[in-house]
Amino acid sequence: MKSVEKALQFLGEDVTVTRDLCKLLEADRVVLPGVGAFGAAMERLEGYGLTEVIHRITDRGTPFLGICLGLQLLFEESEDEILKVPQIGWNDLRFPKESRLFKGVPEGSFVYFVHSYYLSAADFKDVAATTEYGVTVHAAVEHDNVFACQFHPEKSDRVGLQILRNFISFT
Numbered sequence: 001m002k003s004v005e006k007a008l009q010f011l012g013e014d015v016t017v018t019r020d021l022c023k024l025l026e027a028d029r030v031v032l033p034g035v036g037a038f039g040a041a042m043e044r045l046e047g048y049g050l051t052e053v054i055h056r057i058t059d060r061g062t063p064f065l066g067i068c069l070g071l072q073l074l075f076e077e078s079e080d081e082i083l084k085v086p087q088i089g090w091n092d093l094r095f096p097k098e099s100r101l102f103k104g105v106p107e108g109s110f111v112y113f114v115h116s117y118y119l120s121a122a123d124f125k126d127v128a129a130t131t132e133y134g135v136t137v138h139a140a141v142e143h144d145n146v147f148a149c150q151f152h153p154e155k156s157d158r159v160g161l162q163i164l165r166n167f168i169s170f171t
Contacts, residue, residue: 001017001033001156003097003106003152003155004067004138004154005017006151007161008031008154008159008168009162011164011165011168012113012163013047013168015127015162019048019050020031021049021050021053021076024050024053024057025044025053025057027062028062028063029045029059029062029064029065029167029168029170030054030057030062030063030064030065031044031064031065031066031067031070031167032054032065032066032067032070033065033066033067033068033069033070033154034066034067034068034069034070034072034073035069036049036069036112038072038073038117040068041073042073044121045073047170050126050144054074055085056088057146058146061144061145061148062145063145064102064145064147064161065147065148065149066146066147066148066149066153067148067149067152067153067154068114068115068149068150068151069115069117069136069138070148071141071148071149071150072117072119072150073150074141074146084117086114086115086157087111087113087114087115087116087133088114089109089112090111090112090132090137091110091111091113091131091137092108092109092132093107093108093109093110093111093129093130093139093140094107094108094129094130095107095127095128095129096118096124096127096129096130097125097146098126099128099129099140099142099162099165100142100147100170101128101140101142101147101149101163101164101166101167102128102133102140102144103166104162104166105162105163105166109137110153110156110159111139111149111153111156111157111159111160111163112151112152112155112156112160113131113133113139113150113152113156114149114152115123115150115151118135118137118138118150119137119138119141120138120149121138121141124149126141126142126143127140127141128141128142128147129149131151137150138150139151145170147167149163
């Protein structure tokens with residue numbers, strides 16, 4: 001969470017870290033970073049009353065970015081990887097469609113992954129980026145105002161900063 005906060009501040013953004021429901025609903029944009037296991041994280045979100053708030057935020061059109069576990073939490077379930085867990089390292093991205101999140105990011109750019117789970121989106125039209133790690137990993141999704149990355153843009157140097165800059169520009 002701290003690295004996401006620092007990256008956004010580096011880009012000139014005022015950042016509020018909160019789970020206060022009112023503050024979240026008033027936000028211009030919301031970022032949900034996360035690390036850990038899917039089930040435990042869902043329990044924490046539900047315990048804090050955040051699952052309903054996330055639905056309200058996304059339903060009203062507020063730009064929303066999930067990062068790493070934050071991507072997986074937007075879906076109904078998550079699957080363990082087939083290969084060595086966790087995957088830690090740099091992988092290149094492929095873009096199956098034009099994406100607002102990846103504007104100005106050349107295909108083949110490398111980003112930093114640290115994860116033990118991966119997304120396989122039910123609807124491929126929402127997949128904005130893929131990478132290969134023994135299987136095709138849906139590395140990012142984009143649907144209307146909802147964006148999410150399996151990788152860590154805040155740890156992905158200039159490419160990651162461009163992705164965050166693109167997200168910041170959404171109104």
